Amino acid sequence: MTLPNRASLLYGSPLNKPRNAAFLVVVLLVLIIISASSFIQEFSAVTQGGFQVFFIALAGAALLALVPLAIVWFLDRREPESRWLYAIALLWGGLIATGVALPLNNFLLTTIAGFIDLHPALQTIFGSNAGMVLGAPVAGPLVEETTKGLGVLLLFWLLRAEFDNVRDGFIYGALVGIGFNLCEAPLYVLQEFVIAGDVPLYLQLGDRFSLFGLAGHALFTGLFGLGLGLARQTTRRWLRYAAPVGGWLLGFSGHFLNNAIGLMVRLFVFITTGQPVPQASTPEVAPRMVEPFFHVWIIHSAWRLIGFFPFFLIVGVMLWQSGIWERQVIREELADEGEPVILPEEYEAVKGDRIFKTRSIPHHNRRTSAAIVQAQDELAIRKWRVKQAGQAVESDPLVASWRNELGRLRG
Template sequence: MLLTNQARLFYGSPLSRPRNAVLISIVLAVLIAISASSLIKQFSRVTPVAFQVFFIAVAATILLTLFTLAILWFLDRREPESRWLYLIAVLWGALIATGLALPISGYMHAAVDSYVKVHPNVQAILGADAGKILGAPIAAPLVEDTTKGLGVLLLFWLLRAEFDGVRDGFIYGALIGLGFNLFEAPLFVMRTFIQTGDAPLAFQLGDRFAVFGLDGHPLYAGLFGMGLGLARQTTRRWLRYAAPVGGWLLGYSAHFLNDALVLIVYLYTFITTGKPLHVESTPGDVSEMTQSFFSVWVSHSALRLLGFFPFFLIVGVMLWQSGIWERQVIREGLADETEPVITPEEYEQVKGDRIFRTRRIPHLKGRTSRAIVRAQNELAIRKWRVKHIGQSVESDPLVASWRDELLRLRG
């Protein structure tokens, strides 16, 4: 049984049932309409020059995003997801997550501003920007991590055949976070340009793509994705429910800490000195527009690696463990297979696979070799998934399809 790529993608998905597909499509259409309306409002009364600044920022953000995509593609090399899924995840972050988050965050910021106006003691501590300083850690982490997380959750639910474990979860979450940066960073550059005449392109991109673009929104959403992936991977019932909650809370905590740093500095200064922090700007200050991207990137990468070390450590350890898990599942899944699925020489390569090594089929062209390796890995992971849920491997259509795909590739 040779299934098409689309059939494999939607195998076992609620979308494979017509009634569910119609209902889910309607819900997605409503979300897209709300997001589109929200994004269009951001460009009302925008001058042509501001539009130009926005599109320059979009072009620069896309270039940096490609570099981060290459890192994620390398992480995904043993069992690469469909390029359509990459595109869907990025578009969710760029168009839906941002479009849903902007108006809700705006309402929450307005509520905080109203609170500050009737509590002058708060403004006395935090200064003229009290509403912004207090509103950022309240609104952004809660709203943005929820709208991004909704996209990861939908992929987990709707495309369960393509969501196998921790590594898949991190990749999907990071892609949605990248998409969020893809729209929000140019929007912040444009807003600052409209307000001050200064376009902080180097600062925004240097900050958002610190740590090779795996900091910020990709990190926050990636942590939630890892929690979902662990829930898919584990055999412990309590962990299936605890892991997604824990992953979201970790992403939220990292985001909250990032947005609350200014608030913490102001509060610390007031508590230790009894006086509010007084920030003066001098004519000699360097404009954000003229700051070097490289200097911003280096300094912010160092600060994030130091300040967010526990979160990066969690990601690093879980990705390392996921690599061990993948190689073990592939070895065990292919151990009882014979030709034409895999030859004895190829299985020796499987046993010799290492963390940074990607095996190749000798004496075959690169494209065919990659296709065979991918099909073998997909077969092994699918066999693990079927056994994991207590079903018969030999009667599974996807297992049969990958075996037939290998026969076709050998043909």
């Protein structure tokens, strides 16, 4: 028989045990309460004009987020994940990770500011805004990569049947990062409006969605997802434990580099001249509100392409290798299948599949063709997973379910 979608998603999941499910519900409720409290406190003193600024920024961020979502959707074309998982990952990044990070960030920034008050020499080097200059490279990467990464880790643990390889890991991590970016960017615009009366809309959106929205949080959390995906894909025992740690450290390093630019500039100026960076005599307010969006986007995209090139290279190589692995597994595991799973001419198309090429099933409408291809790919990867676990393929319920689904689709 064909398993329903819910049973397929939760196959082998710890959530099938009522005690685990109840514990997770309690944890989620606590995180939701913390997040809701943070947002309520953030918006408690906001005026009507502030709300207008926030929702304008949110609308702009939502529109720009469609670009990285489309790129992630393309990467996910061979074995697409459930739309529910897309929504869960985005909501975790946008609501839970952002809301939980707010009080933790504020606590660390306040603590570092108190430390600087006790050491006035630091203000001499880093200026009157030394608390933010020193605090941002610590608080942001440590707190935000943990709150975002927790969501990816939960997907890895709870939905193991849907978390197969490096590509899946990057997709889930990038989705959580996109959700975080979608909520954080409007919050930064709102905070600047409340503090200084400025509306740095183009600056924030152009910066945070530079390089098509994949150069910030989507990249950082995607690196952690890559590590988790490699742990699922590899057959080496030591790498299963080392890869997630290495992925998180890479994401932390990228985030640290992003937040530490101001710190490094001030240190360089002080070391070379013996003088701190001069402070602006008057605050700049209006010009940033009307700064051209594409100008900001191009400048910040160029900077991130250069500064984050090693991280992009790691992502590109690992996704490329994962694509080779994915196509090889599909070819090998479908080789011994016959009708109705796959027809001879369809298997020839499997052998001809390439990195940017997506096969289709002839004599079927587009929707049925996509469903057949997905079921064949899901079956192949599931067979590989069962074999790696040392279990019998023919007795696996998910293998039988995908074969039955293919028979139903052809019928």
